[in-house]
Amino acid sequence: MPLEIVRNDITKMQVDAIVNAANESLLGGGGVDGAIHHAAGPGLFAECRTLGGCKTGQAKITGGYDLPSKYVIHTVGPIYKDGEHDEKALLELCYRESLIIAREYGCQTVAFPLISSGVYRYPKDQALRVAIDVISQFLLENDMTVYIVIFDRTAYQISEKLFSDIAEYIDDKYVDEHTDHSRERIRMNAFHPIVSELKRKKTDSAPVELCECQAMPSADDLNSRLDRLDESFSQMLLRKIDEKGMTDSQCYKKANIDRKLFSKIRSDVNYKPSKPTALAFAISLELSLEETEDLLRKAGFALSHSNKFDIIIEYFISKGNYNIFEINEALFAFDQSLLGA
Numbered sequence: 001m002p003l004e005i006v007r008n009d010i011t012k013m014q015v016d017a018i019v020n021a022a023n024e025s026l027l028g029g030g031g032v033d034g035a036i037h038h039a040a041g042p043g044l045f046a047e048c049r050t051l052g053g054c055k056t057g058q059a060k061i062t063g064g065y066d067l068p069s070k071y072v073i074h075t076v077g078p079i080y081k082d083g084e085h086d087e088k089a090l091l092e093l094c095y096r097e098s099l100i101i102a103r104e105y106g107c108q109t110v111a112f113p114l115i116s117s118g119v120y121r122y123p124k125d126q127a128l129r130v131a132i133d134v135i136s137q138f139l140l141e142n143d144m145t146v147y148i149v150i151f152d153r154t155a156y157q158i159s160e161k162l163f164s165d166i167a168e169y170i171d172d173k174y175v176d177e178h179t180d181h182s183r184e185r186i187r188m189n190a191f192h193p194i195v196s197e198l199k200r201k202k203t204d205s206a207p208v209e210l211c212e213c214q215a216m217p218s219a220d221d222l223n224s225r226l227d228r229l230d231e232s233f234s235q236m237l238l239r240k241i242d243e244k245g246m247t248d249s250q251c252y253k254k255a256n257i258d259r260k261l262f263s264k265i266r267s268d269v270n271y272k273p274s275k276p277t278a279l280a281f282a283i284s285l286e287l288s289l290e291e292t293e294d295l296l297r298k299a300g301f302a303l304s305h306s307n308k309f310d311i312i313i314e315y316f317i318s319k320g321n322y323n324i325f326e327i328n329e330a331l332f333a334f335d336q337s338l339l340g341a
């Protein structure tokens with residue numbers, strides 16, 4: 001997935017480059033900077049000494065030494081004072097400059113910490129928002145997988161307003177439906193004779209005499225229905241892309257889906273995506289709730305009010321908010337799977 005938020009120690013990330021929230025001297029410090037120098041070993045410090053420091057908002061690259069990543073991109077975030085001292089513009093610049101250097105060095109995978117959100121006191125929710133906005137903008141034009149690596153749980157929390165709005169929506173809609181296993185067994189038994197009859201029919205040409213279950217279709221009927229399959233998920237997806245006047249790459253990038261997965265879906269008419277993938281495309285195509293349900297059905301899924309994930313998606317679609325990264329922030333805050341591959 002092109003943008004992922006993960007909880008980890010950045011020094012453990014197996015990526016082409018990790019980004020360091022450094023200070024202007026580039027000679028090491030506390031926090032993530034200290035952790036990176038500690039894990040990379042003295043070679044990193046020696047190279048940093050040759051760089052002559054780095055201005056706030058700028059970035060410089062070094063080797064990764066003992067780290068699992070090939071490079072470290074050092075960027076200097078702004079010290080947060082009151083939000084009136086260009087802090088946001090400087091923080092945006094840190095992400096952009098780091099991504100540009102990563103692209104210059106051919107990095108396919110890059111991991112960022114939440115720059116400035118520690119000792120430099122940038123409010124974590126706003127720091128996360130800046131990171132998501134700049135990275136997602138960059139990913140619309142570039143093929144790269146970027147991780148935002150978050151160390152502590154509080155940083156996961158999205159802005160108060162979004163959080164409480166969604167919590168309320170979930171409270172309203174969430175129904176904890178327990179599966180009724182006896183009903184489930186009855187359903188299974190009802191369907192079973194047809195399944196076994198179909199299997200038998202494959203090897204046996206004798207006329208079929210079928211089950212007592214009146215409501216179910218006969219095997220012949222079912223066979224003929226199987227011959228008249230509806231448009232598949234892949235077909236509907238490609239049709240919608242055309243109808244919306246999008247290119248394939250605009251669609252999969254906006255869906256936060258990587259190119260390889262999209263090609264697989266494109267080339268396999270019967271491809272069955274996961275539910276988050278199917279929904280990511282619905283969001284990317286800005287489908288209405290009804291169209292979303294339709295696309296989901298093609299993949300064998302439905303939106304349900306007994307599932308927080310579904311309610312969050314429904315909330316965003318009903319508000320006309322199709323920003324996949326904001327949706328993922330919300331899903332993340334509620335410990336749900338994220339949209340995308």
Ligand code: ADP
Pocket residue numbers: 008009010011021022030031032033035077113114115116117118119120121122149150151152155
């Ligand atoms: P800054 O001076 O830019 O604020 P800090 O290192 O103090 O930099 O903090 C930046 C962010 O990095 C903070 O959110 C902090 O929780 C996080 N952090 C600290 N150590 C690690 C680590 N090993 N991996 C990932 N993130 C980390």
